Amino acid sequence: MDDLPPDLPRLRTLETWLVYTLDRVRRQIADAERREAERRHGIEARPAPPDWLLEQGLNRDAPPVQVHVGDCWNAGKRTRGISRDDALRALADGVKACSACRPDSELGFLEG
Numbered sequence: 001m002d003d004l005p006p007d008l009p010r011l012r013t014l015e016t017w018l019v020y021t022l023d024r025v026r027r028q029i030a031d032a033e034r035r036e037a038e039r040r041h042g043i044e045a046r047p048a049p050p051d052w053l054l055e056q057g058l059n060r061d062a063p064p065v066q067v068h069v070g071d072c073w074n075a076g077k078r079t080r081g082i083s084r085d086d087a088l089r090a091l092a093d094g095v096k097a098c099s100a101c102r103p104d105s106e107l108g109f110l111e112g
Contacts, residue, residue, distance in 0.1 A: 049070045049071055049081075050070045050081025050082065051069070051070045051081075051083075051084060052067065052068070052069065052070055052081065052082050052083065052084060052086070052087035052103060052107075053067070053068040053069070053070055053072065053075050053079040053080065053081060053082065054066075054067055054068075054079060054080055054082045054086070054087070054090055054095070055067075055068060055075060055076050055078055055079045055098075056078040056079070056080065057078075058078075063095070064090060064095045065078075065095070065096065066095065066096050066097065066098045067082075067087050067090050067091055067095050067096070067097055067098065067103045067104075068098045068101050068103055069098070069101040069102075069103050069106055071101075072098055072100060072101035072103075073100065073101075074098055074100035074101065075098070075101075084107065087103060087107060088107055088109060091103070091104055091107070091109045092109075097109075
C-alpha cells in the first residue's frame with residue numbers, strides 16, 4: 001500500500017516541504033558541529049593549570065589560608081597560581097599545607 005498522494009500537485013507540495021525540512025535539519029547539524037568545534041577549541045586552548053596554588057583569606061587583608069598542588073580538588077575559589085619558590089616560601093612562613101594534596105610532600109618541604 002502506497003501512502004503518498006497520487007496527484008502531482010500534492011506530490012510537489014510534499015517535495016517542497018521535505019526539501020524545506022531537510023534544509024532545516026542540515027542547518028541544525030551545521031550549528032551543532034560548529035558548537036562542538038568551538039567547545040573542543042576552548043578545551044585545547046585552555047591554559048595549563050598552575051603547578052601550585054595559594055588560597056587567599058576571606059578578604060584581601062587576610063593572610064593566605066593554604067598552599068595547594070595546582071590540580072587539587074580541595075582548593076577553594078579564592079586561589080591564585082604561584083611559583084614553586086613562592087609555594088616553598090609560603091610554607092616556610094607558616095601557611096598551612098593542604099591535607100588533601102600534600103604540597104609540602106610534593107615540594108620536599110621539611111618543617112623546622
